[in-house]
Ligand SMILES: Nc1ncnc2c1ncn2[C@@H]1O[C@H](COP(=O)(O)OP(=O)(O)O)[C@@H](O)[C@H]1O
């Protein structure tokens with residue numbers, strides 16, 4: 001079985017209509033999966049469900065051979081220990097400096113020594129180009145800077161699987177390249193990633209496979225080149241032509 | 247009139263009266279501060295127990311909500327009577343002071359629970375999402391992320407109510423609790439001028455309320471600065 005196996009995942013928000021319908025996806029270790037699809041198709045919901053912020057109504061998630069039971073505290077805890085998510089809206093803790101945002105979970109949750117963690121946190125912030133901003137609060141940082149702190153915070157967790165939700169959407173064009181370089185480096189290091197993005201050129205470059213979502217269902221999956229150059233379904237055809245024209 | 251007051255003053259501020267007023271002042275302080283402190287703690291507990299993303303299980307939530315909604319709406323004097331008769335019915339020997347203290351605690355808890363709820367609600371859901379996704383326990387979500395961002399919203403009304411409770415304790419004089427207002431009434435019936443009696447406790451109330459308000463403002467400035475939002 002694949003490293004991460006999602007099977008028949010069905011999710012709704014508080015008893016309303018399903019926003020994910022029977023979603024299945026296999027992710028091998030070290031693989032980078034691009035999740036694409038129109039706004040509202042359920043891309044964020046997949047990532048949020050994986051980290052247990054929504055409870056699936058049906059379906060299974062199997063991580064490294066172990067089925068995740070989202071109803072069980074212990075199982076959920078074990079799963080969250082291996083995922084890290086970067087949210088579309090960064091979600092940095094507003095009451096903490098950049099450094100503290102990055103260092104808090106490793107010290108508090110993973111119980112690692114504060115000195116080592118902070119040293120690592122500084123290195124991570126330097127890596128995303130924010131060495132001088134370690135003591136800044138989120139409201140003193142631009143959207144792009146906050147997004148990069150959020151990436152550093154996710155990396156500090158040393159996750160097995162990194163979930164990235166439109167991390168370049170809020171960045172200034174000149175910063176997009178920088179952040180994408182970071183992701184490229186992670187891919188080279190063999191990090192398993194699920195990337196939601198509208199940067200089609202980037203997805204084509206880093207993703208080994210792409211899943212196209214529409215209205216809560218996976219319509220088509222395949223290697224990026226095939227998906228973009230020879231889409232099978234009319235909906236993907238329409239989506240790619242629309243997004244590549246922009 | 248002023249002549250009368252000046253003539254009365256030395257006798258009014260005699261040792262016996264000062265002792266009497268001192269005891270009343272201590273009782274008012276104890277009722278206000280112990281009552282508010284205990285009440286706020288219970289109120290925060292209720293708010294935490296009520297919150298679906300913290301510890302809220304349904305029966306606790308319903309009970310807490312009912313308590314908060316009812317106790318915020320009953321006038322202090324009515325609550326005071328209820329507690330008084332509750333003690334009588336249960337056959338428990340309780341001093342009038344205890345009756346008043348319990349009433350202050352019950353009121354303060356209901357108001358603090360509501361204020362704390364609003365404070366928790368003021369922290370946007372994405373903050374919770376991030377903490378939960380990183381495996382923060384509920385207690386840590388509360389203490390490290392939510393509470394630090396709530397103080398800004400919680401402290402101003404909380405200290406507003408604290409000042410209110412100090413004033414409410416005067417209602418305890420209605421059942422004969424020896425606090426400031428009751429002391430003033432007694433001294434007044436002993437023949438001291440009303441202006442002197444009530445003027446004195448007026449000053450004393452002010453001396454309690456004003457620093458309370460100031461402490462609130464200082465805390466607000468300090469915690470508000472740390473918890474940027
Ligand atoms: N908190 C929520 N409550 C109810 N519906 C939601 C909520 N968040 C998202 N949705 C709905 O779920 C669907 C999928 O949303 P989302 O996963 O955010 O899409 P995407 O990330 O692909 O743009 C949309 O129809 C959206 O309206």
Ligand SMILES: [Mg+2]
Pocket residue numbers: 043044045088165166
């Ligand atoms: Mg989204």
